[in-house]
Amino acid sequence: MTAQKLDGSGTLKAIKAELTERVAALREQGVVPGLGTVLVGDDPGSHWYVGAKHKDCAEIGIESIRVDLPASSTQAEVEAAIDELNADPACTGFLVQQPTGLDEFALLSRVDPDKDVDGLHPVNLGRLVLGEDGSLPCTPLGCIELLRRHGIELRGAEVVVVGRGLTVGRPMGLLLTRRSENATATLCHTGTRDLAAHTRNADVVVAAAGVPGIITGDMVKPGAAVLDVGVSRVDGKIAGDVADDVWETAGWVSPNPGGVGPMTRAMLLVNVVTMAERKLAASKVPA
Ligand SMILES: Nc1nc2c(c(=O)[nH]1)N[C@@H](CN(C=O)c1ccc(C(=O)N[C@@H](CCC(=O)O)C(=O)O)cc1)CN2
Numbered sequence: 482m483t484a485q486k487l488d489g490s491g492t493l494k495a496i497k498a499e500l501t502e503r504v505a506a507l508r509e510q511g512v513v514p515g516l517g518t519v520l521v522g523d524d525p526g527s528h529w530y531v532g533a534k535h536k537d538c539a540e541i542g543i544e545s546i547r548v549d550l551p552a553s554s555t556q557a558e559v560e561a562a563i564d565e566l567n568a569d570p571a572c573t574g575f576l577v578q579q580p581t582g583l584d585e586f587a588l589l590s591r592v593d594p595d596k597d598v599d600g601l602h603p604v605n606l607g608r609l610v611l612g613e614d615g616s617l618p619c620t621p622l623g624c625i626e627l628l629r630r631h632g633i634e635l636r637g638a639e640v641v642v643v644g645r646g647l648t649v650g651r652p653m654g655l656l657l658t659r660r661s662e663n664a665t666a667t668l669c670h671t672g673t674r675d676l677a678a679h680t681r682n683a684d685v686v687v688a689a690a691g692v693p694g695i696i697t698g699d700m701v702k703p704g705a706a707v708l709d710v711g712v713s714r715v716d717g718k719i720a721g722d723v724a725d726d727v728w729e730t731a732g733w734v735s736p737n738p739g740g741v742g743p744m745t746r747a748m749l750l751v752n753v754v755t756m757a758e759r760k761l762a763a764s765k766v767p768a
Contacts, residue, residue: 483728483729484707484727484728484729484730484731484732484733484734485631485732485733485734486733486734486735486736486739486740487627487628487631487706487708487733487734487735487736487740488631488736488739488740489623489627489735489736489739489740489741489742489743489744489747490739490743492626492627492630492743492744492747493537493743493744493746493747495630496626496747496750496751497537497540497541497747497750500541500750500751500754501540501541501542503754503758504541504542504543504754505542507754507757507758507761508542510761512757512760512761513544513571514542514543514544514573514753514754514756514757515543515544515545515546515571515572515573515753516534516535516538516543516544516545516546516572516573516574516575516598516749516753517545517546517547517548517566517569517572517574517575517576517596518531518534518535518545518546518547518548518575518576518577518578519548519550519559519562519563519566519575519576519577519578520547520548520549520550520578521550521551521552521554521559521577521578521581521582521583522550522551522552522554522581522582523552524580526714527578527580530578531547531549531578533746534746534749535547537746537749537750538750538753541750543573543750543753543754544571546566546569546571546572546575548562548565548566550562552582554583555583556583556584556587556588559577559581559583559588560587560588560591563577563588563591563592564591566592566596567591567592567593567596572596573596573598573753573756573757573760574596574597574598574616574752574753574756575592575596575598576592576597576598576599576749577589577592579648589601589602589603590602590603594615595756596756597616598616598619598749598752598753598756599616599618599619599749599752600615600616600617600618600619600622600652600752601618601647601648601652602616605617606618606652609652609655609656610655612659614759616752616755616756617652617656617748617752618648618649618652618656619745619746619748619749619752620648620649620689620710620741620744620745620748621649621652621653621656622656622748622751623741623744623745623747623748624653624687624708624710624741624744625656625657625662626744626747626748627708627735627740627741627744628685628706628708631706631733633685633706633733635657635662635663635664635685636662636663636664637663637664637665638664638665638684638685639664639665639667639682639683639684639685640657640664640665640666640667640683640684640685640686640687641666641667641669641679641680641682641683641685641686641687642654642657642666642667642668642669642687642689643669643670643676643680643686643687643688643689643690643695643696643722644669644670644687644688644689644690644691644710644711645668645670646689646691649687649689649710650668650670650687650689651668653666653668653687653689654666654668664685667679667683676695676700677699677700680696680700680701680702681700681701681702682702683701683702683705684702684705684706685705685706685707685708686700686701686705686706686707686708687708687710688707688708688709688710688711688721688722688723689710689711689722690711690722691711691712691713691722692711692713692722693711693713693715693720693721693722694720694721694722694723694724695711695722695724696709696722696723696724696727697724697726697727698724698726698727698728698729698730698731699726699730701727701730701731702730703730703731703732704731704732705730705731705732705733706731706732706733706734707723707727707731707733707734707735708734708735708740708741709721709722709723709734709735709736709737709740709741710722710741711723711737712737712742719737719738721737723737
């Protein structure tokens with residue numbers, strides 16, 4: 482048996498087509514959505530990601546505000562760039578591309594929560610815990626949307642998330658256990674005694690440990706869906722958390738590249754457009 486592909490690249494294309502219509506409707510009402518990015522340093526991967534985000538925006542009618550700063554930038558200089566985007570009315574929302582090599586929590590916390598397109602500001606993570614409206618973190622949201630668009634049922638499913646990082650693992654557990662998803666989520670991490678015992682029982686495995694090949698075929702229930710979130714570089718090539726033999730056991734696998742990465746970009750676009758729509762709706766409410 483060979484697993485079917487959870488096609489992130491194709492899904493990104495479909496989502497862009499849908500968003501193009503929503504952006505056109507906003508523009509007709511005089512609202513031009515704008516995405517800002519702050520990029521620090523010369524990391525080629527980060528440059529590629531930021532370039533791809535702005536290319537996506539251009540394709541669907543979102544304006545771009547790109548702030549690229551040298552690797553020598555201080556915390557204060559990056560915070561000044563954040564303050565400018567917070568105050569810029571042309572910027573619907575923005576993100577600071579990670580990693581920056583600086584105090585990332587301080588940078589994240591400085592972003593206006595209502596302009597936080599990454600959904601990682603402490604206020605937005607709090608809103609997620611409380612079930613209030615706010616931006617949702619792009620990578621875990623992208624995983625859920627990828628499953629939904631391939632007809633994979635989450636309601637009542639056993640989902641094992643491997644990794645407890647702030648950008649994927651922790652918010653993933655919160656998203657999966659919302660009433661709208663109604664999955665049972667288990668968060669595994671380096672302190673988990675028997676990882677395979679958990680993953681073998683899972684209908685869905687989300688591998689976000691950043692350890693190349695940590696999930697092998699013998700650790701997966703036949704027919705399960707396996708999402709490969711980990712991104713490591715081995716000999717200059719992307720290496721995911723999912724070993725090749727998983728394709729022989731699983732029912733569905735997200736390739737890497739071509740799976741969760743493009744979905745992260747798709748959800749970023751969704752967040753920008755949703756923010757612009759919310760601001761427009763709020764401006765119409767009589768005082
Ligand atoms: N502020 C943020 N920084 C980072 C985030 C984030 O969500 N917000 N996530 C990652 C990088 N990332 C988004 O910024 C990201 C990762 C991967 C992709 C993607 O489309 N990847 C392609 C392959 C690209 C390649 O060949 O290198 C794929 O998977 O097909 C987009 C965005 C860390 N930083």
